[in-house]
Amino acid sequence: MASIGTAENKSPRKHLPIQCLTALGIVFGDIGTSPLYTFKTILGMTPETPDGSVILGALSLVIWTLFVITTVKYISFAMRVDNDGEGGILALMSLLGVKKRRRRGVVAIGLFGAALIYGDGAITPAISVLSALEGLTIVTPAVQPYIVPTAVAILLALFAIQSQGTARIGHAFGPVMFVWFMTMALMGIAGIVQHPVVIAALDPRYGLRYLLSNGISGFLILGGVFLCVTGAEALYADMGHFGKRPIRLAWLAIVFPCLILNYAGQAAIVLDGAPPDGNIFYSLCPQPLLIPLVVLATMATIIASQSIITGAFSMTRQAILLGWLPRLRIKQTSSEGFGQIYVGVVNYLLMFVTIGLTIGFAKSDNLAAAYGIAVSLTMLITSALLFIAMREIWGWPPIAAGTVAAFFLIIDGAFFLANLTKVTEGGYVPLLLAVAVYAVMWIWHRGAVAVTAQAQESLTPIPVFLAKILADGIPRVPGTAVFLTRTTQDTPPLMAWHVRHNRALHEKLFVLRVESLPVPWVAGSERIAVREIAPNFWRADARYGFMERPDIPNLLRASASRGYAVDLEDVTYYVGHETLVGRNDGGGLPGWQVALFTVLERNAVHVSDFLSLPSDQVVEIGRRISI
Structure with missing residues (x-):
């Protein structure tokens, strides 16, 4: 396999316009549909009818939040920290918590940040689709009882098509979102023309004045601004x-x-007399064009929801390959891109929660109360990790790194504290989901480490094992046996068990340990390291990144060019099937953790499927392991 470079190397300049257009559909769907509900939520949180100072203050806070959080923090700082071209909180956690230096604390908070994304990810499709469809009530209030059923139908269809892949319709995402952004801009300009004074909100003092002069209510409005x-x-x-x-x-x-x-257009029409308690976004639209706008908004929110679902699939695969989630069945839905995958368990869990939220909260205003708390905590965690990156990757002095990180932490901390008031109003939903995901990650990892540690106990040195084979007259049968193992040295327990019970051993032996590294891609020259430890007895370490799919037959085929000829038609793969029990000596994991890990292991995809082994060449060996 050829070495795969960083993302920058995969983005030639000549394709830049096409890549920008595609990014509009994949990257900006969520933040691009937030004007549907953000400004009306902010004004709905004000304790009294908003006047000019409130409206301009709220607009100023929105503008400068977009600038500081997105443009400064993510565009200017976070995107400069990449793990071999990959970004995101899991990639950042792997870089700082494992690759650079092993830190349990960094890994723990990074994983919890990833779990939080699942929590808010379930809310995004519900609030986006509901807010788009609610524009129909402006045309005729009689459609109000049909908003929720229609939203549920759209979401069910969206989740139902995931297993078929989205490669074809994905090509239209960018152009649709381009039309969406241009439409929003034109609507905004039309609103600004009606009341040009809103341009004054570019001055950050309007936002600061509102925060400082309205006490606790001014601070709590940050929960709406954060949307x-x-x-x-x-x-x-x-x-x-x-x-x-x-x-x-x-x-x-x-x-x-x-x-x-x-956002400026929405503020302008409210200053011009539009009711602040209505759907401000749709009030910008001329009445004859309202139905086409609702259709376009619905398409945009579906694209935003699709991006969230695809992101959840990708993050799940990363967590699996990093050893933090059980092996789940991953289906590649297109040969056009590695990111076109489908994870059935994640899809149906998200669907169940999203539909439940849509029915339970019924209105986008109600969902807004639950929205944002998990994302604000994720952003707070990202800022903390950025401080470590500034010190260790960029080599900044403590004062410079501390000053910049403190600036981000204060802002993120303020948004998180303001969002804490949403816990009792529904914010507990994404938090509970995050805790559940984190618990699965934690228990799975502890169990996997315990199994590996137990496998390393009481190993027989290979020279001793081979001498015993010869002394006992164990026959060597034609063919090649590939033993999958967790051990790093000596005789794999699977091989010893096989000889003890079957009283025979293949002529050629290939012991293979598959390792997932905290990098997204592994170069072809570093994919496999093979050493011959005895005549016709090889031991190999296969390495994969967290963005790659293990394929052992292809790996063995490639190793033939290095002199380790393996006839794939004459190979038998030996894999373990563990029966897990608690230890009798009082050591090991607590009983409840053993029980939960056993359930996860029993429902995980079989290792032979995960490693793409041909099913008719696999022998499964059952073993009892005490953890």
Whole structure:
């Protein structure tokens, strides 16, 4: 396999316009649909009818939140920290918590940040689709009882098509989102023309004055303001798909200006007399064009939801290969891109939660109360990890790194504290989901480490094992046996068990340990390391990154060119099937953890499927392991 370079190397300049257009559909769907509900949520949180100072203050806070969080923090800082071209909180955690230096604390908070994304990811499709469809009530209030059923039908269809892949319709995502952003900009300009004074909100003093003069209510409104940047994490997480340049250009040239224009237009029509308690976004639209706008908004929210689902699939695969989630069945839905995958368990869990939230909360205003708390905590964690990156990767002195990190931490901390008030209003939903995902990660990893440690106990040195084979007259049968093992040295327990019970051993032996590294890609020259430890007895270490899919037959085929000829038609793969029990000596894992890990192991995809082994050449050996 050829070495795969960083995302920047995969993004030639001549394709930059096409990549920017594609990024509009994949990266900016979530943050690009936030104007549907953000400004009306902010004004709905004000204790009294908003006057000019409140409206301009709220707009100023939105503009500068978009600038500081997205443009400064993510575009200018976070995207400069990549793990061999890949971004996102799991890639950052792997870089700082494992690759650079092994730190349990960094790994723990990084994993919890990833788990939080699952929590808010279930809310995004529900609030986006509901907010788009609610525009129909402006045309005729009689459709109100049909909003929720229609939203549920759209979401069910969206989740149902995931197993078929989205490669074909994905080509239309970019153009649709381009039309969406241009439409928002034109609507915003039309609103600004009605009340040009909103341009004054570019002055940050309006936002600061509002925060400082309205006490606790001014601070709590930050929970609504934060909705304008939900989805900003996607700019960093999707960096590996497009590279830094297309994402930065798309944000600075299209998305950021269009969002500011639309938010300013919404503020302008409220200043001009539009009711602040209505759907402000749709109030910008001329009545004859309202139905086409609702259709376009619905398409945009479906694209935003698709991006969230695809992101959840990708993050799940990363966590599996890093050893933090059980092996799940992953289906490649297209040969056009590695990111086109389908994870059935994740899809149906997200569908169940999203549909439940849609029915339970019924209105986008109600969902807004639960939205943002998990993302704000994820952003707070990202800022903490950025401080470590500034010190260790960029080599900044403590004062410089501390000053910049403190600036981000104070802002993120303020948004998180303001969002804490949402816990009792529904914010507990994403938090509970995050805790559940984190618990699965933690228990799975502890169990896997315990199994590996037990496998390393009481190993027989290979010279001793081979001498015993010869002394006992164990026959050597034709063919090659490939033993999959967790051990790093000596005789694999599977091989010893096989000889003890079957009283025979193949002529050629290939012991293979598969290792997942905290990097996204592994170069072809570093894919496998093979050493001959005895005549016709090889031991190999196969290495894969967290963005790769293990394929052992292809790996063995490639190793033939290095002199380790393996006839794939005459290979038998031996894999273990462990029966897990608690230890009798009082050591090991607590009983409840053993029980939960056993359930996870029993429902995980079989290792032979995970490693792409041909089923008719696999022999499964059952063993009892005490952990």
